[in-house]
Amino acid sequence: MTHQNPARLRAACRDGWSAPTAGHATGFTQCNLIALPRDWAWDFLLFAQRNPKPCPVLDVTEPGRFDTVLAPGADLRRDLPRYRIWRDGALAEETPDASAAWGEHPDLVTFLIGCSFTFETPLMQAGIQIRHIAQGCNVPMYRTNRDCRPAGRLSGPLVVSMRPIPADRVADAVTISGRFPAVHGAPVHVGAPDRLGIADLSRPDFGDPVTIRPDEVPVFWACGVTPQAAVMASRVPFAITHAPGHMFVTDIPDRNWQS
Amino acid sequence: MTHQNPARLRAACRDGWSAPTAGHATGFTQCNLIALPRDWAWDFLLFAQRNPKPCPVLDVTEPGRFDTVLAPGADLRRDLPRYRIWRDGALAEETPDASAAWGEHPDLVTFLIGCSFTFETPLMQAGIQIRHIAQGCNVPMYRTNRDCRPAGRLSGPLVVSMRPIPADRVADAVTISGRFPAVHGAPVHVGAPDRLGIADLSRPDFGDPVTIRPDEVPVFWACGVTPQAAVMASRVPFAITHAPGHMFVTDIPDRNWQS
Numbered sequence: 001m002t003h004q005n006p007a008r009l010r011a012a013c014r015d016g017w018s019a020p021t022a023g024h025a026t027g028f029t030q031c032n033l034i035a036l037p038r039d040w041a042w043d044f045l046l047f048a049q050r051n052p053k054p055c056p057v058l059d060v061t062e063p064g065r066f067d068t069v070l071a072p073g074a075d076l077r078r079d080l081p082r083y084r085i086w087r088d089g090a091l092a093e094e095t096p097d098a099s100a101a102w103g104e105h106p107d108l109v110t111f112l113i114g115c116s117f118t119f120e121t122p123l124m125q126a127g128i129q130i131r132h133i134a135q136g137c138n139v140p141m142y143r144t145n146r147d148c149r150p151a152g153r154l155s156g157p158l159v160v161s162m163r164p165i166p167a168d169r170v171a172d173a174v175t176i177s178g179r180f181p182a183v184h185g186a187p188v189h190v191g192a193p194d195r196l197g198i199a200d201l202s203r204p205d206f207g208d209p210v211t212i213r214p215d216e217v218p219v220f221w222a223c224g225v226t227p228q229a230a231v232m233a234s235r236v237p238f239a240i241t242h243a244p245g246h247m248f249v250t251d252i253p254d255r256n257w258q259s
Numbered sequence: 260m261t262h263q264n265p266a267r268l269r270a271a272c273r274d275g276w277s278a279p280t281a282g283h284a285t286g287f288t289q290c291n292l293i294a295l296p297r298d299w300a301w302d303f304l305l306f307a308q309r310n311p312k313p314c315p316v317l318d319v320t321e322p323g324r325f326d327t328v329l330a331p332g333a334d335l336r337r338d339l340p341r342y343r344i345w346r347d348g349a350l351a352e353e354t355p356d357a358s359a360a361w362g363e364h365p366d367l368v369t370f371l372i373g374c375s376f377t378f379e380t381p382l383m384q385a386g387i388q389i390r391h392i393a394q395g396c397n398v399p400m401y402r403t404n405r406d407c408r409p410a411g412r413l414s415g416p417l418v419v420s421m422r423p424i425p426a427d428r429v430a431d432a433v434t435i436s437g438r439f440p441a442v443h444g445a446p447v448h449v450g451a452p453d454r455l456g457i458a459d460l461s462r463p464d465f466g467d468p469v470t471i472r473p474d475e476v477p478v479f480w481a482c483g484v485t486p487q488a489a490v491m492a493s494r495v496p497f498a499i500t501h502a503p504g505h506m507f508v509t510d511i512p513d514r515n516w517q518s
Contacts, residue, residue, distance in 0.1 A: 042301045049316050050305065057308050181440065 006071065006249045007231060010079035018081040018096045020138040020207075020245035022117050022130070027254050029133045029183070030247035031070065031112040032224030033080060034231070035098075035240040038063045038107035043152035047230065048111065050149040054158055054226035056114040056182050058250075063107040070250035076110055077102045082243035084228070089235030090126025098240050105238060113224045114183030115247050116161055122176050125194070128169050131210040138245035139163070140204035143223050148226065148258060156230030160188060160196065162221040164216040171220055182257040189220040206244035265508045269338035277355045278399065279397040279466075279504035281376050281389070288442070289506035290317060290329065290371040291483030292339060293490070293501040294357075297366035298324045302411030306489065307370065309408040313417055313485035315373040315441050315455050317509075329509035335369055336361045341502035343487070348494030356438040364497060370390040372483045373442030374506050375420055377513045381435050387428050390469040397462035397504035398400070400482050404456025407485065415489030418465070419447060419455065420482040423475040432478055441516040448479040448510050455479065466502035 003009035006028045009021070021030055036044055041063070048055035059068045066076040083098040084091055095101070102108060116139075120130045132139045139161045146158040163174045170190060178186035189196055201218055202209045206225055212218060231239045242248060262268035265287045268280070280289055295303055300322070307314035318327045325335040342357040343350055354360070361367060375398075379389045391398045398420045405417040426430045429449060437445035448455055460477055461468045465484055471477060490498045501507060 042304070045301070045304050045308065046319055049308075049319060060305055060308060 006251050009249050010074055013081045013096070014075070014078045016096055018246070020247065021081060021249055022120065022139060022191070022249045023133040025249045026121055029058070029070070029250045029254055029257065030115040030117045030251040031108060031250060032115055032227070033076065033112055033240075033242040033248050034227045035102070035108040035110040036058050036236065037105050037238055038104060038109055040052055040153070041109040043154045044111060044227070046151035047148065047154040048113070050151050051226065053184060053188060053222035054148065054224065056184060057111055058114050058182065059112040061110040062110050066102065066110065068110075068112060068250075070112060070252050072251070075250065080242050080246060080248050082246035084241045084243050086228075086231050086236065086239040086241065088237055089232050094243055096182065101240055102138040108240070111227075112248060113227070114257070115224050116177070116184045116221045117247060118183040118257060119180045121175045123173060123242070123256055126172055126176055128165060128173055131164050132208065135210055137210065138207035140201070140209055141206035141223050141244055142196070142198045143205045148230065154230050154234045154236075156226070156233035158188070159223045159226040159229050162201065162220050164203070164212040165219045166216050170217055170219060177221065180257050184224070185220045187219050188222050189232065191217045193218055193220075260333040265510050266332070268508050269333055269421040270329070272340045272355070273337045275335070275355055276355050277505070280340060280370050280506045280508055281379065281398060281504065282392040284508045285380055288317070288329070288509045288511040288513055288516065289374040289376045290509060291374055291486070292335065292369060292371055292499075292501045292507050293486045294361070294367040295333070295495065296364050296497055297368055299412070299495060300368035302413045303486070304307065304409065307372070310485065312443060312447060312481035313407065313483065314372065316370055316444060317373050318371045320369040322368050325369065327369075327371060327509075328494060329371060331510070335507065339501050339505060339507050341505035343500045343502050345487075345490050345495065345498040345500065347496055348491050353502055360499055367499070371507060372486070373516070374483050375436070375443045375480045376506060377442040377516060378436045378465050380437045380513055382432060385431055385435055387424060387432055390423050391467065394469055396469065397466035399460070399468055400465035400484050400503055401455070401457045402464045402488055407489065413489050413493045413495075415485070415492035417447070418482040418485040419479040421460065421463070421477050421479050423469065423471040424478045425474055426476050429476055430477060436480065437515050443481045443483070446478050447481050450476045452477055452479075475478035
């Protein structure tokens with residue numbers, strides 16, 4: 001069963017629904033989330049400014065607030081299907097409700113970051129199959145050997161998502177996703193996973209492996225899980241993020257980001 | 260006389276050259292500049308994130324530093340043709356060398372913001388005359404009746420630059436500038452200046468008036484002078500900016516920003 005209405009999907013999350021969001025609420029923008037204590041907000045916003053491909057910021061809350069212009073009425077503490085709580089750079093907990101963790105810090109600043117799920121609908125409309133949707137699993141994501149440009153206390157590797165694309169549709173996938181620069185835009189790498197430091201595509205660092213057919217090329221897009229890799233690499237004392245693939249679904253139509 | 264080499268233009272500025280930079284160093288990216296005490300940096304970066312059309316941030320310096328990845332070797336305190344020093348939201352001084360003012364605050368964070376001069380070269384290459392370059396004056400800029408989205412202590416009106424465009428080339432001007440979202444992108448308004456609260460195009464708030472011919476329409480782009488309007492409206496205690504039209508010229512080719 002899929003939820004096609006964003007508000008209803010968020011309400012379902014509040015009631016305990018917890019699954020990857022790709023393929024749900026088709027046509028509405030999904031977001032990565034990271035909430036940090038006010039003291040780390042500058043470092044993170046600067047990190048995002050310096051690494052716009054993996055970290056295109058779509059909204060920033062006021063300190064201590066959990067509402068967003070991207071979905072009036074939403075509660076960012078409860079309206080995602082799954083959260084990760086980070087302590088001293090380590091994953092401490094996964095939970096479908098981050099309210100308790102949110103209560104630990106009165107001044108959390110929350111960043112909502114564009115997600116490549118946004119251009120999956122136009123890719124599918126162009127006849128390009130999105131394998132993880134077809135297989136009903138989470139998109140595969142990989143930590144790469146490319147460093148992000150550091151900012152203040154934050155540094156870490158680029159994380160990418162991967163979609164297998166038929167060789168004769170790679171150019172179309174580049175062109176179509178390139179129209180959405182606010183949600184990662186065009187791929188950062190096509191083929192040659194070893195050059196990104198990815199030894200085995202069947203063992204993603206986040207999400208699930210997908211089938212790659214003989215006529216297909218692995219295509220890599222900058223991924224909004226990059227902030228979580230920075231949280232780990234930089235041993236950030238406290239952070240709340242979405243669980244990879246379990247995004248915040250907004251009321252904003254995907255087409256709003258098309259350039 | 261025009262300076263076509265960015266490093267030589269910056270050296271000339273250091274030696275006292277002071278004039279609007281439109282038409283100089285053709286093909287190299289020009290930037291708006293605002294330097295603020297560290298305590299105001301978060302408010303400003305958030306203001307820019309919330310108002311990306313007027314404030315597309317291309318680089319942010321470390322606190323107290325005056326170098327930038329956009330032009331290695333440049334000195335941001337001296338390499339612009341003209342600066343404005345702001346105190347308590349009021350223009351205190353215009354100067355070709357901001358070194359002394361820079362010395363007052365050891366923790367200034369400097370923001371370099373995209374400038375619409377970047378897409379003037381492609382517009383001219385498409386056969387569209389840029390009137391202020393043809394007339395050898397500064398681009399006309401206007402304070403509008405549109406408010407920016409506030410951030411922290413910062414608020415203020417949108418400022419726009421205006422170029423008269425022949426009616427049969429307006430679509431081309433939109434398309435061409437729209438390919439440069441990192442430097443203001445497509446216009447925010449075409450024609451109907453009264454709807455922007457501009458009563459008299461011959462009396463710009465910044466820069467110089469230009470001739471508008473009978474077959475031409477005034478076309479308005481979001482402008483990087485918007486931060487200066489926010490400094491005024493928000494009574495920021497201290498800021499250093501470029502003087503309108505007197506930009507920082509980088510080593511980055513304009514085409515790098517083309518989407």
